[in-house]
Amino acid sequence: MPKYLDELNEPQKEAVLHKDGPIMIIAGAGSGKTKVLTTRITHLMSAHNIDAFNILALTFTNKAAAEMKERIERILGNSEARNLYVGTFHSVFARILRAEAGKIGYPNNFTIYDTDDAKSVVKTVVNEMSLDDKQYKPNTVYNRISAAKNALIGSAEYANDGILQQEDARANRPMLAQIYEAYARRCFKNGAMDFDDLLYKFYLLLKNHPEALSKYQRKFKYILIDEYQDTNPAQYEIIKLLGAMHENVCVVGDDAQSIYSFRGATIENILQFQKDYDDVKVVKLEQNYRSTQNILKVANEIISNNKGQIEKTLFTTNEEGEKIKLIRTMTDNDEGKMVADTIKENKLRNHFFNKDFAILYRTNAQSRSFEEALRRLGIAYRIYGGMSFYQRKEVKDFIAYLRLIVNTKDEEALKRIINYPARGIGKTSIDKAVLYANENNLTLWEVISNAALYGFRSGTLESIDGFVTSIKMFQSELNKKNAYDLAVIVGKSTGIVKELFNDKTTEGLARYENVQELLNSIKEFTETPLNEEDGEVGDKGLGAYLQQIVLLTDADNEDKENQDVVKLMTIHAAKGLEFPVIFVGGLEETLFPNAMSINTREELEEERRLFYVAITRAKQKLFLSFSNARYRFGQLQQNEPSRFIDEMPEQYLDRSYAGVAAKNNASTGWAAGSAYERMHRGFGRSAEPPVHSTTHTENKKSILSSIAARPQVKEHTPSENFVASDTSKLQQGQKVEHQKFGYGLVSKIDGSAHNPVATIVFDNNGEKKIMLNYAKLRIVE
DNA sequence: GATTATATGGTTTTT
DNA sequence: CCATATAATC
Numbered sequence: 001m002p003k004y005l006d007e008l009n010e011p012q013k014e015a016v017l018h019k020d021g022p023i024m025i026i027a028g029a030g031s032g033k034t035k036v037l038t039t040r041i042t043h044l045m046s047a048h049n050i051d052a053f054n055i056l057a058l059t060f061t062n063k064a065a066a067e068m069k070e071r072i073e074r075i076l077g078n079s080e081a082r083n084l085y086v087g088t089f090h091s092v093f094a095r096i097l098r099a100e101a102g103k104i105g106y107p108n109n110f111t112i113y114d115t116d117d118a119k120s121v122v123k124t125v126v127n128e129m130s131l132d133d134k135q136y137k138p139n140t141v142y143n144r145i146s147a148a149k150n151a152l153i154g155s156a157e158y159a160n161d162g163i164l165q166q167e168d169a170r171a172n173r174p175m176l177a178q179i180y181e182a183y184a185r186r187c188f189k190n191g192a193m194d195f196d197d198l199l200y201k202f203y204l205l206l207k208n209h210p211e212a213l214s215k216y217q218r219k220f221k222y223i224l225i226d227e228y229q230d231t232n233p234a235q236y237e238i239i240k241l242l243g244a245m246h247e248n249v250c251v252v253g254d255d256a257q258s259i260y261s262f263r264g265a266t267i268e269n270i271l272q273f274q275k276d277y278d279d280v281k282v283v284k285l286e287q288n289y290r291s292t293q294n295i296l297k298v299a300n301e302i303i304s305n306n307k308g309q310i311e312k313t314l315f316t317t318n319e320e321g322e323k324i325k326l327i328r329t330m331t332d333n334d335e336g337k338m339v340a341d342t343i344k345e346n347k348l349r350n351h352f353f354n355k356d357f358a359i360l361y362r363t364n365a366q367s368r369s370f371e372e373a374l375r376r377l378g379i380a381y382r383i384y385g386g387m388s389f390y391q392r393k394e395v396k397d398f399i400a401y402l403r404l405i406v407n408t409k410d411e412e413a414l415k416r417i418i419n420y421p422a423r424g425i426g427k428t429s430i431d432k433a434v435l436y437a438n439e440n441n442l443t444l445w446e447v448i449s450n451a452a453l454y455g456f457r458s459g460t461l462e463s464i465d466g467f468v469t470s471i472k473m474f475q476s477e478l479n480k481k482n483a484y485d486l487a488v489i490v491g492k493s494t495g496i497v498k499e500l501f502n503d504k505t506t507e508g509l510a511r512y513e514n515v516q517e518l519l520n521s522i523k524e525f526t527e528t529p530l531n532e533e534d535g536e537v538g539d540k541g542l543g544a545y546l547q548q549i550v551l552l553t554d555a556d557n558e559d560k561e562n563q564d565v566v567k568l569m570t571i572h573a574a575k576g577l578e579f580p581v582i583f584v585g586g587l588e589e590t591l592f593p594n595a596m597s598i599n600t601r602e603e604l605e606e607e608r609r610l611f612y613v614a615i616t617r618a619k620q621k622l623f624l625s626f627s628n629a630r631y632r633f634g635q636l637q638q639n640e641p642s643r644f645i646d647e648m649p650e651q652y653l654d655r656s657y658a659g660v661a662a663k664n665n666a667s668t669g670w671a672a673g674s675a676y677e678r679m680h681r682g683f684g685r686s687a688e689p690p691v692h693s694t695t696h697t698e699n700k701k702s703i704l705s706s707i708a709a710r711p712q713v714k715e716h717t718p719s720e721n722f723v724a725s726d727t728s729k730l731q732q733g734q735k736v737e738h739q740k741f742g743y744g745l746v747s748k749i750d751g752s753a754h755n756p757v758a759t760i761v762f763d764n765n766g767e768k769k770i771m772l773n774y775a776k777l778r779i780v781e
Numbered sequence: 782g783a784t785t786a787t788a789t790g791g792t793t794t795t796t
Numbered sequence: 797c798c799a800t801a802t803a804a805t806c
Contacts, residue, residue, distance in 0.1 A: 060796085061796085089796050091796090114796095115795085139791095154784095195795090195796055199796095259794075260794080260795075260796095262794060262795085263794085263795065264795075362794075364791070364793085364794085365792060365797090385795085422782090422783075423783070425782095426782045428782085551796065552794095553796070570793085570794065570795090571796065572793090573794090573795085594792090594793050594794085595793090595794070596792085596793055597794090606794095607793095631797090632792080633792085633797070634797035635797085
């Protein structure tokens with residue numbers, strides 16, 4: 001009996017030892033499902049001599065895939081694991097599609113469009129069809145198309161489906177089917193696939209090309225799928241096709257953690273699995289090794305409010321643990337402070353490290369208040385999600401050059417850079433070129449590379465020719481130079497790097513650094529040795545690099561794995577992770593559950609599962625916070641506490657929790673909160689007496705203002721020698737006198753050069769934004 | 782045609 | 797509040 005089996009409990013062992021035939025593992029939160037998956041693969045390889053080349057494991061994130069490979073490698077003690085096909089659905093399918101692209105009429109170097117690219121194509125198509133983009137919002141249209149693809153509905157079928165047509169007609173978007181068709185055609189013409197195409201086209205490849213199907217059926221003798229509850233119909237059908245020959249399909253999932261229905265995922269796949277395969281072995285992992293009893297009991301209570309669960313009860317032999325602590329504050333800023341203070345306190349008192357904490361929230365926008373509070377206390381943190389590195393403008397612009405070099409049909413890339421850096425090819429010229437291209441059924445590149453034929457003005461023509469020549473020059477280097485060297489040439493000869501370098505503003509500096517970072521990543525890619533089997537299409541080229549990076553997420557980018565930082569992320573992003581201490585923020589009606597998701601029972605239940613996922617991330621301590629009011633759309637909005645709070649039995653809750661912050665009355669009320677604000681604006685040391693609580697700002701209305709009158713201006717009598725100073729060189733930190741508001745400290749200067757706006761914190765009248773062109777200010781010091 | 786000021790409108794979650 | 801789209805101005 002191999003040693004690695006000793007570490008497993010009975011059901012886990014059962015799951016690992018089951019060799020052939022379909023198996024479904026229902027794995028509760030923290031029940032060791034990754035361990036089972038890795039051990040199972042290890043066991044297949046070492047005990048049954050299954051070749052790594054014949055095993056396919058699909059995960060939800062690249063990070064999970066890398067982790068899995070690493071663990072297997074560690075148990076096996078050799079490098080065989082690198083021959084496994086492990087990756088996300090999207091990355092594995094992209095890799096195969098790259099090899100088989102010719103069969104479906106695509107170039108091997110097809111571009112993968114991210115969501116932004118795809119929406120931009122939608123917009124282009126809608127405009128070209130002379131439709132109103134208010135009526136056909138790119139977002140809506142794209143989502144609709146995406147949903148169709150995830151359900152394996154092509155544009156023709158979409159157009160012929162009576163129900164879908166009715167739906168669209170009722171929603172005032174009768175032309176959606178036509179847009180879908182035009183969109184698909186345009187993507188094809190651009191040699192591009194969007195994220196959904198990676199599934200949909202792969203499905204079509206398998207379905208319409210029997211020789212390809214049988215090739216991969218023979219190859220993948222064993223298939224394992226992680227996070228099965230989050231697969232969509234397209235993924236389901238693909239697995240069904242791939243696994244049809246051997247039926248050695250192992251799926252692992254937890255219906256209670258299904259949180260991606262907006263992406264087309266359906267729990268139906270779990271139920272359907274047992275119908276589609278004969279003699280499915282079902283194993284349930286119900287022992288939780290992660291959390292305290294209290295946390296688990298609350299989690300079980302919460303999820304029991306959902307109907308139609310797969311029967312299972314999580315239990316643990318861990319200690320009882322502390323009660324779940326509720327933090328209630330007045331505003332979102334206070335919430336941030338309380339959480340940050342609590343982290344600080346716990347670090348001191350319980351010797352936690354920064355990396356032991358995670359702050360989770362429903363929406364990305366919530367990160368701001370936590371971020372500010374952590375920064376004030378000097379606690380290192382990192383935000384995951386939001387805009388990924390590769391979505392930043394400067395990075396995307398640079399990548400657009402590389403994309404165009406690899407695939408000149410990529411119209412999105414071409415339009416992005418044809419006039420970046422500015423070279424005098426404006427909107428009018430581009431529109432003209434696009435028109436010619438559409439009229440003559442040419443690609444945009446074909447038009448501009450023969451620009452002389454299309455009657456551009458001579459100056460414009462010269463610019464276009466210059467651009468085309470330089471791209472062609474880059475292309476000629478494509479096979480001589482590696483990706484990194486080529487990228488350096490691009491950066492240099494286009495002047496992009498220089499331009500960013502010369503921009504000495506803070507943002508400019510950051511942009512420059514980002515481009516440097518991009519070059520680093522290309523260099524790293526170039527220098528990383530080839531995987532043994534990756535030779536399929538010469539996978540070291542620029543094309544392979546580009547296809548890989550669009551599929552990377554922020555979490556994958558984590559180079560310094562064990563940084564001692566507090567992690568901030570959405571609950572979705574936290575799936576599969578665990579932390580000693582978890583904070584879940586914004587437990588308020590309209591936010592969590594989100595107002596968008598309370599219209600049907602299904603939606604609400606998914607929100608509840610999301611909450612379940614959030615609290616089951618915690619190992620030892622769990623804090624839940626909510627705020628009476630928070631800024632949304634720049635305005636203060638009052639919210640009720642979340643219904644999920646009421647669903648937790650009182651006996652497990654500690655409502656009286658008060659950390660350091662509350663004790664010194666800094667965060668429990670409006671007045672105290674503003675004192676805190678003032679302290680951290682540098683007023684703490686000033687000689688000013690503690691002033692009445694009026695840190696109201698012009699646009700940030702006091703939560704009291706709805707009850708009491710708006711803050712009164714405390715009259716100020718200008719000093720006798722009041723003469724308005726020249727404020728053109730006014731700087732942060734200077735003290736000024738305002739005729740009406742009195743003395744104050746300049747905390748910030750922004751606005752444009754012609755219309756500078758100073759943010760001034762007045763001693764008696766709080767923070768005001770003052771337009772320097774109009775205000776009369778006397779500079780005191 | 783480029784740069785800059787103003788309007789608008791949008792927030793759920795992500796490969 | 798934020799980012800992007802449009803208008804205005806040089």
